[in-house]
Amino acid sequence: MLSPNEVPLDQIDVADAELFRSDAVFGYFDRLRREDPIHYCSTNKLYGPYWSVTRFKDIVEVETKPQIFSSEARGITIEDDTLGLGTPMFIAMDPPKHGEQRMSVSPAVSPENLMNLEVGIRQRTNEVLDGLPVNQTFDWVDRVSIELTTQMLAILFGFPQEHRRMLTRWSEVGSASPESGSSVVESPEARMQELHMCLGYFTALWHQRAAAEPQPDLISMLAHAEATRDMPSRPLEFLGNLMLLIIGGNDTTRSTMSGSVLALNRNPEEYRKLCARPELVTSFVPEAIRWQTPLTHMRRTALCDTMLGGKQIRKGDRIVMWYLSGNRDPQSIERPDEFIIDRKNPRHQIAFGFGIHRCLGNRLAELQLRVLWEEALKRWNKPMQIEVVGDPVPVDTSIIFRGFSHLPVRINA
Amino acid sequence: MIKIHFVDHGGTERSVEVEDGISLMEAATQNLIPGIDGDCGGSCACATCHMHIDPEWLDRLPPIEDQENQMLDIVDLRDADSRLGCQVKVSPELDGIVVRTPIGQH
Numbered sequence: 360m361l362s363p364n365e366v367p368l369d370q371i372d373v374a375d376a377e378l379f380r381s382d383a384v385f386g387y388f389d390r391l392r393r394e395d396p397i398h399y400c401s402t403n404k405l406y407g408p409y410w411s412v413t414r415f416k417d418i419v420e421v422e423t424k425p426q427i428f429s430s431e432a433r434g435i436t437i438e439d440d441t442l443g444l445g446t447p448m449f450i451a452m453d454p455p456k457h458g459e460q461r462m463s464v465s466p467a468v469s470p471e472n473l474m475n476l477e478v479g480i481r482q483r484t485n486e487v488l489d490g491l492p493v494n495q496t497f498d499w500v501d502r503v504s505i506e507l508t509t510q511m512l513a514i515l516f517g518f519p520q521e522h523r524r525m526l527t528r529w530s531e532v533g534s535a536s537p538e539s540g541s542s543v544v545e546s547p548e549a550r551m552q553e554l555h556m557c558l559g560y561f562t563a564l565w566h567q568r569a570a571a572e573p574q575p576d577l578i579s580m581l582a583h584a585e586a587t588r589d590m591p592s593r594p595l596e597f598l599g600n601l602m603l604l605i606i607g608g609n610d611t612t613r614s615t616m617s618g619s620v621l622a623l624n625r626n627p628e629e630y631r632k633l634c635a636r637p638e639l640v641t642s643f644v645p646e647a648i649r650w651q652t653p654l655t656h657m658r659r660t661a662l663c664d665t666m667l668g669g670k671q672i673r674k675g676d677r678i679v680m681w682y683l684s685g686n687r688d689p690q691s692i693e694r695p696d697e698f699i700i701d702r703k704n705p706r707h708q709i710a711f712g713f714g715i716h717r718c719l720g721n722r723l724a725e726l727q728l729r730v731l732w733e734e735a736l737k738r739w740n741k742p743m744q745i746e747v748v749g750d751p752v753p754v755d756t757s758i759i760f761r762g763f764s765h766l767p768v769r770i771n772a
Numbered sequence: 773m774i775k776i777h778f779v780d781h782g783g784t785e786r787s788v789e790v791e792d793g794i795s796l797m798e799a800a801t802q803n804l805i806p807g808i809d810g811d812c813g814g815s816c817a818c819a820t821c822h823m824h825i826d827p828e829w830l831d832r833l834p835p836i837e838d839q840e841n842q843m844l845d846i847v848d849l850r851d852a853d854s855r856l857g858c859q860v861k862v863s864p865e866l867d868g869i870v871v872r873t874p875i876g877q878h
Binding site: 470713 | 809812813815817820839843845846848849874875876877
């Protein structure tokens with residue numbers, strides 16, 4: 360097999376899940392950023408032709424021109440309409456509808472509300488950590504990452520905690536793509552059937568909230584906000600927004616909760632630094648998010664002919680912004696291939712995207728990660744004490760999500 | 773040097789002196805003013821330098837351009853005094869400006 364530097368430039372096609380699973384994609388991104396930062400690929404059979412935007416600055420340019428680069432036209436992932444719903448969710452809408460719907464849920468993650476949430480997050484984190492076995496191998500993904508993010512999601516939705524693993528399942532089903540090979544669901548029909556169960560459950564929850572006084576949970580906020588109060592009458596839009604909030608709040612933070620353990624284990628010097636100076640958690644967290652970049656890309660569609668980085672883009676072209684590449688761009692981030700927990704500007708990174716679609720829950724994600732590591736370091740404060748003892752298993756939706764389905768860990772007491 | 777008075781969410785005032793020509797966002801982040809993050813580094817792309825300008829100073833500022841307006845639409849608690857700090861460069865005319873900073877940024 361040819362190395363990334365030997366493949367003829369015009370044959371480079373990074374949209375291959377296997378390249379992401381093995382991390383081989385980094386070599387291709389390095390080459391594209393150097394030689395062809397806005398790169399056209401016409402040979403991909405699974406997704407069709409697409410542009411790769413690989414430099415940090417060019418990604419920001421695309422993100423800040425929603426009037427040219429649309430989220431609504433053909434969806435937000437390289438695959439057209441991943442959810443099979445016609446993607447009616449606010450992340451995949453253009454202004455002004457996007458702003459109206461986004462503002463209906465944003466109070467849930469306002470600075471004030473995050474302060475209110477922190478006490479509960481800490482309490483649940485402590486319970487989860489207290490329940491972990493020591494001196495024996497367990498799956499960090501299942502016991503910590505999934506458990507914590509799913510509990511959080513249940514709180515945000517006001518969803519019954521005893522049924523919270525249904526959210527985990529719906530997240531997996533929602534992001535699964537049976538067409539391009541997935542072990543999660545058998546067929547597109549089976550997938551839609553499960554998603555309709557999800558819709559039914561939430562519709563009942565919605566009617567309950569709509570009939571009651573407003574509460575600070577997402578369903579109640581949507582049910583009472585002017586722009587969204589009639590959403591269940593458009594079931595696909597309702598399901599689309601549920602999927603956005605479930606997947607956005609689940610698969611992403613979950614991946615960094617796992618990835619942060621892996622990053623420390625692969626960079627023992629940084630692990631030592633963190634144990635010696637636990638106050639570095641505040642910069643370690645955004646650095647771990649950059650390092651992991653749980654969402655590999657987002658996609659836009661050009662609404663008109665335009666120029667981007669010297670390339671002629673045609674109306675209707677598919678533009679893929681590779682966040683994973685932007686976060687390794689040496690022109691915007693110093694020593695980007697190194698994991699450095701005490702960077703000067705750790706939040707100057709692109710994992711949350713930029714522009715009007717920038718991740719709504721970014722500070723909540725940081726909060727959950729910060730509390731997890733503050734509490735973990737109180738219990739286990741020696742370098743390599745939380746030890747990765749086997750190979751991580753990447754998720755099978757790796758073209759979009761950079762995360763793990765299993766991570767064997769042993770806490771050495 | 774230009775003097776800027778930052779008043780935080782709790783009412784505490786911090787006065788800083790900065791060089792002519794930098795932005796209000798840079799003035800805040802360089803001096804570790806709480807509540808201002810500036811994640812995108814000044815590209816008007818993250819809205820984490822949202823601040824409220826004292827009304828007395830508001831009309832001395834450059835007008836809000838489309839991109840800033842678009843980003844202000846996604847901030848928490850936008851009001852008539854809201855600006856993104858990265859889009860306002862300090863100059864001698866703004867010497868002594870009073871800026872209120874929010875409790876935090878999304």
